[in-house]
Amino acid sequence: MEPIEEYIKDHSNDFNYLELEENSWDNLHQKMQEKPKSFQRKFLWIIIGVLSLLFLFFYWKYPQPEQNYVAIGLEEEMYFPELNLMNPDGESISVSDLKGKVVLVEFWASYCMACTQEHCYYFKPLYKNFKEEGFEIYSVSTDSSAVNWVHAIERDEMDWIHVSDLMGENSPTVSEFDVKHLPTNYLLNQEGKIIAKNVDVEKLEDTLKQLLAYNSEK
Amino acid sequence: MxxxxxxxxxxxxxxxxxxxxxxxxxxxxxxxxxxxxxxxxxxxxxxxxxxxxxxxxxxxxxxxxxxxxxxxxxxxxxxxxxxxxxxxxxxKGLLIIDSTKEYKDIPEVEISQKELSLNDVKLALMQLPNGYRTVLSLYLIEGYDHQEISQILDISKSTSLTQYSRGKKKLIHLLQKKNQYGTH
Known part of the structure; x- marks a missing residue:
C-alpha cells in the first residue's frame, strides 16, 4: 500500500466536509409524519382513477338505449361529409348547400314500408311545421328504378328534397354513409355537424324545437 | 466496551x-x-x-x-x-464512468506521508473528477473492496481498479502541484 492510501485510510474518520444542521432531526421527524398522509392521498387518487376508468368502460360498453339526439356513437360532432346527388329533375343538390338549416339526411327506398310510414306519420307534419323555421329534409333514395322512386314521392306527396344516384343498394353512397338498414338518418345542425345518427322520429319534434329555438335566440 | x-x-x-x-x-x-x-x-x-x-x-x-x-x-x-x-x-447525469476513454498516462508518482496534510488531501480529493473521487472515497474512506464497488456502481471490477489507480495518481499529482506552488 502506498503512503497516500495508508494516510487516507488512517484518517478516514476525518474526511468531513459538512456539519449537521441543528434542526435536521426535526425536519426529518416532520417529514416522516407527513409521509403516510401523502401515501394515503396517492392511494385515494389511484382509487379515483380506477373508478373513473371503470365508469368510462361501462359507459362505452353499454350506451344508453334511449337514443334521442344526445349520446350517440362515434359519428357525433363530426362534420357531415360532402354529399351531392341529383333530384328527379336532374338538378344536383348538395347537403352543404343547406348550411344554416337543421337538416335531416335520410336514406330510404320506395319498397321500404317502414320508410313510408315514417314519411307519412312523422316527416310530413314535421316538415310542414318547421320548414319555415329552418328545417330541411334531404332524402336519399337507394332505388335503382327512377319510375318507382318518382312514383313513391308523388304517391306520398313528399315535397322536400329528394335525390338519388339510382344505383340501388350497392351504391357507393350506401357504404360511405354506413347505411346498414333502411331507413337510416343523420341529423345535422346548422353548421353541418352530425348531432345524431338514427334519431328517434317520435322525439324528433322536441329535438327540432330545441335546436331551432336555440337558433332563433341567437 | x-x-x-x-x-x-x-x-x-x-x-x-x-x-x-x-x-x-x-x-x-x-x-x-x-x-x-x-x-x-x-x-x-x-x-x-x-x-x-x-x-x-x-x-x-x-x-x-x-x-x-x-x-x-x-x-x-x-x-x-x-x-x-x-x-x-x-x-443527474453527473457520474459517467467511461473506462474506454483514453487518458494520457499520468506518470508513476509517489508522495511520502511527511508531505501530506489532512487539509490538503481533503481539498485535493474534492478537486478530482466525479468518477475518480467516488471510487477513491468508496475504497479508502468507506472501506469497500473493488468487488463491492463494481456492484455499487454497476461497472466491472477491472474498471473499478483502473479508475482507482488513475484517480490515485491524479490525487498525488494535485498534491505535488499544491506543494510546489502553495505558499503555506
Missing part, C-alpha cells in the same frame, strides 16, 4: 422499530453526521447531500423492522446512503 455500545445500539434499534421517537432521534444522531459526509463525498453538493440524508433515513426507519442482523446496522445504513447517493448523481 464494544459489546456495551453494541447492546445500547440494538436496544435503540428495537425501540425505534416500535416507533419510539426518542430512540429514533438518538439513533439518528449517532449516524447522521457521518452519513451526511458519505453523501457529500459522492455528490459534492451540500443541498443534495442533505436531501439524500433525509431520504435515506426515511428508508431506514421504514425498513428497520426487516433488518435481520441488528449488529449489521452500521454497514446497512451506510450502504443505503451510498446507493441513494449514487442513484442520485446518476440520475
Amino acid at each position: 464494544q459489546n456495551i455500545t453494541e447492546d445500547i445500539e440494538i436496544n435503540l434499534i428495537e425501540r425505534s422499530i416500535l416507533g419510539e421517537a426518542n430512540a429514533q432521534k438518538q439513533l439518528y444522531h449517532r449516524y447522521a453526521s457521518a452519513m451526511l459526509n458519505v453523501a457529500y463525498r459522492i455528490t459534492k453538493n451540500e443541498e443534495d447531500a442533505k436531501d439524500i440524508l433525509q431520504d435515506s433515513f426515511i428508508k431506514v426507519f421504514l425498513q428497520l423492522q426487516n433488518l435481520k442482523r441488528k449488529e449489521g446496522f452500521a454497514a446497512w445504513i451506510k450502504r443505503i446512503v451510498v446507493n441513494t447517493s449514487i442513484s442520485h448523481v446518476k440520475k
Whole structure:
C-alpha cells in the first residue's frame, strides 16, 4: 500500500466536509409524519382513477338505449361529409348547400314500408311545421328504378328534397354513409355537424324545437 | 466496551422499530453526521447531500423492522446512503464512468506521508473528477473492496481498479502541484 492510501485510510474518520444542521432531526421527524398522509392521498387518487376508468368502460360498453339526439356513437360532432346527388329533375343538390338549416339526411327506398310510414306519420307534419323555421329534409333514395322512386314521392306527396344516384343498394353512397338498414338518418345542425345518427322520429319534434329555438335566440 | 455500545445500539434499534421517537432521534444522531459526509463525498453538493440524508433515513426507519442482523446496522445504513447517493448523481447525469476513454498516462508518482496534510488531501480529493473521487472515497474512506464497488456502481471490477489507480495518481499529482506552488 502506498503512503497516500495508508494516510487516507488512517484518517478516514476525518474526511468531513459538512456539519449537521441543528434542526435536521426535526425536519426529518416532520417529514416522516407527513409521509403516510401523502401515501394515503396517492392511494385515494389511484382509487379515483380506477373508478373513473371503470365508469368510462361501462359507459362505452353499454350506451344508453334511449337514443334521442344526445349520446350517440362515434359519428357525433363530426362534420357531415360532402354529399351531392341529383333530384328527379336532374338538378344536383348538395347537403352543404343547406348550411344554416337543421337538416335531416335520410336514406330510404320506395319498397321500404317502414320508410313510408315514417314519411307519412312523422316527416310530413314535421316538415310542414318547421320548414319555415329552418328545417330541411334531404332524402336519399337507394332505388335503382327512377319510375318507382318518382312514383313513391308523388304517391306520398313528399315535397322536400329528394335525390338519388339510382344505383340501388350497392351504391357507393350506401357504404360511405354506413347505411346498414333502411331507413337510416343523420341529423345535422346548422353548421353541418352530425348531432345524431338514427334519431328517434317520435322525439324528433322536441329535438327540432330545441335546436331551432336555440337558433332563433341567437 | 464494544459489546456495551453494541447492546445500547440494538436496544435503540428495537425501540425505534416500535416507533419510539426518542430512540429514533438518538439513533439518528449517532449516524447522521457521518452519513451526511458519505453523501457529500459522492455528490459534492451540500443541498443534495442533505436531501439524500433525509431520504435515506426515511428508508431506514421504514425498513428497520426487516433488518435481520441488528449488529449489521452500521454497514446497512451506510450502504443505503451510498446507493441513494449514487442513484442520485446518476440520475443527474453527473457520474459517467467511461473506462474506454483514453487518458494520457499520468506518470508513476509517489508522495511520502511527511508531505501530506489532512487539509490538503481533503481539498485535493474534492478537486478530482466525479468518477475518480467516488471510487477513491468508496475504497479508502468507506472501506469497500473493488468487488463491492463494481456492484455499487454497476461497472466491472477491472474498471473499478483502473479508475482507482488513475484517480490515485491524479490525487498525488494535485498534491505535488499544491506543494510546489502553495505558499503555506
